[in-house]
Amino acid sequence: ASTWLNVPAGPPDPILGVTEAFKANKDPRKINLGVGAYRDGDGKPYVLYSVRKAEDILRASNPDKEYLPISGLPEFTKNATKLAYGVDSVPLKANSIASTQTLSGTGALRIGGAFLARFYPHSKVIYLPVPSWGNHTPIFRDSGLEVRGYRYFDKKTVGLDFEGLKEDLKNAPERSVVLLHACAHNPTGVDPTPAQWKEISDVVKERKLFPFFDMAYQGFASGSTDRDAHAVRLFVSEGHQIALAQSFAKNMGLYGERAGAFSLTTADPEEKARVESQLKIVIRPMYSNPPLHGSRIANTILGSPELYGEWEGEVRGMAERIISMRERLYDALTGTHKTPGEWGHIKSQIGMFSFTGLTPPQTEALAKRAHIYMTADGRISMAGLNGNNIDYFAESVSAAVK
Ligand code: PMP
Numbered sequence: 001a002s003t004w005l006n007v008p009a010g011p012p013d014p015i016l017g018v019t020e021a022f023k024a025n026k027d028p029r030k031i032n033l034g035v036g037a038y039r040d041g042d043g044k045p046y047v048l049y050s051v052r053k054a055e056d057i058l059r060a061s062n063p064d065k066e067y068l069p070i071s072g073l074p075e076f077t078k079n080a081t082k083l084a085y086g087v088d089s090v091p092l093k094a095n096s097i098a099s100t101q102t103l104s105g106t107g108a109l110r111i112g113g114a115f116l117a118r119f120y121p122h123s124k125v126i127y128l129p130v131p132s133w134g135n136h137t138p139i140f141r142d143s144g145l146e147v148r149g150y151r152y153f154d155k156k157t158v159g160l161d162f163e164g165l166k167e168d169l170k171n172a173p174e175r176s177v178v179l180l181h182a183c184a185h186n187p188t189g190v191d192p193t194p195a196q197w198k199e200i201s202d203v204v205k206e207r208k209l210f211p212f213f214d215m216a217y218q219g220f221a222s223g224s225t226d227r228d229a230h231a232v233r234l235f236v237s238e239g240h241q242i243a244l245a246q247s248f249a250k251n252m253g254l255y256g257e258r259a260g261a262f263s264l265t266t267a268d269p270e271e272k273a274r275v276e277s278q279l280k281i282v283i284r285p286m287y288s289n290p291p292l293h294g295s296r297i298a299n300t301i302l303g304s305p306e307l308y309g310e311w312e313g314e315v316r317g318m319a320e321r322i323i324s325m326r327e328r329l330y331d332a333l334t335g336t337h338k339t340p341g342e343w344g345h346i347k348s349q350i351g352m353f354s355f356t357g358l359t360p361p362q363t364e365a366l367a368k369r370a371h372i373y374m375t376a377d378g379r380i381s382m383a384g385l386n387g388n389n390i391d392y393f394a395e396s397v398s399a400a401v402k
Pocket of ligand 1: 036105133181247249255260
C-alpha cells in the first residue's frame with residue numbers, strides 16, 4: 001500500500017478556491033470578485049508605472065543575484081518602517097524599531113506569530129476580530145498561539161459592533177495579544193473612526209493587551225498612505241509597544257513578489273539588536289532569507305522622491321477607482337434595479353472589499369446562474385468591478401435577492 005494511503009483530501013482554500021472555480025467557467029460574462037487583487041478599468045491586472053520605472057532603474061544597474069541577509073534588504077526595511085510609522089516617529093528616530101523583511105504580509109504575520117509564541121512573556125492567546133481575514137486563524141494557530149475572537153461586525157447595522165468590541169477586549173485576560181486591522185478591514189470594509197481608535201487604545205492600555213497590527217492595505221483605504229497609518233501612529237504616540245505586519249502586495253501591486261516587513265517597537269537600540277538577533281533565528285530554519293526582486297523594487301520607489309510621488313498618485317488612483325465603483329454599484333442597485341433591502345453599506349465601507357450581506361445560497365445562485373464568483377460569506381472585491389461588468393453584476397444581484 002502507498003505510504004500516503006491515509007492522507008485525507010483537504011478542502012479547497014475558501015478564497016483561492018473561488019479563483020479555481022472561476023477559471024473553470026467558460027462563460028464570457030463571468031466575473032471573479034473572490035480574490036483581493038486590484039484590476040484596472042478593463043478588468044486587467046495592473047502593474048504600476050512606478051514599479052515599471054523602478055524595474056528599469058534596477059535593470060540598468062545590473063544587480064547581482066546573491067543571497068540577501070536573513071532579515072532582508074536593510075534599506076528596504078528602514079524605508080518600510082518610515083512609511084508605516086511616519087518620518088517623525090519617536091521610536092524610528094530613537095533607532096528602537098526592530099524589523100525584518102518578510103514573505104509579504106502573510107510571512108510578516110507568521111514570523112510575528114512565531115516570535116510571540118517563543119518570546120512574548122505573558123499570554124499565548126491572540127484575539128482576532130470576528131470575522132477576520134480567513135488566513136489569520138491558521139497562521140496564528142500554526143505559529144503556536146491560541147486563537148480567540150472579539151466581536152467586530154454587527155450584521156444588523158452592517159457596521160462596527162463597537163460596544164461588543166470594547167466589552168470583549170475588556171473581558172480578555174490581561175496581557176493577551178490582540179490583532180487589529182490597521183485600515184481597510186478585510187472582509188468587512190468597516191473601520192473604526194479616529195475617535196473610536198482612541199477608545200480602543202484606552203481599553204488596550206487598561207487591560208495591558210499587546211496590539212499586533214496587520215497593515216495589508218496602507219493607502220488603499222483612503223488613497224493616502226499617511227491617513228491610513230493613523231491607527232498605528234496613534235497607538236505608538238499613546239505609548240503602546242506594538243507589533244506590525246506590512247505588505248506591499250496591494251499598495252504597490254507586488255502580489256507575487258512577496259515583499260513585506262515585520263517590526264516591533266522596543267525600548268532602545270540595544271534591545272532592538274537583541275530582538276532582531278532572535279527574529280533571524282526564527283527565520284533562518286524556515287526559509288533562510290527572503291526574495292530579492294520585490295524588496296528592491298519597493299526600496300527603489302520608497303527611496304526616490306520622484307518615484308515616491310508618482311507611486312502615491314497611483315495608490316490614490318486605485319483607491320479612487322474603487323470608491324467610484326462603490327457609488328456606481330449603489331446607484332445601480334437602488335436606482336436602476338430597485339433592489340430590495342438597504343445598500344448604504346456599499347458606499348460607506350472602506351478599502352478593497354465590500355461585505356454585501358448576500359447569503360451563502362444567494363452567492364451560490366450567482367455562481368451557478370450568473371457566472372459571478374465571490375466568497376461564500378458574500379464578500380466581494382470591489383476592484384473586480386468596472387464599467388463593462390458593473391451593470392450586469394447589479395442586475396444579477398438584484399435577481400438573486402428578489
Ligand atoms: N492581511 C490581510 C488582512 C489581507 O487581506 C492580506 C491579503 N489578502 C494579507 C494580510 C497578506 O497578503 P500578502 O501575504 O499577499 O501580503
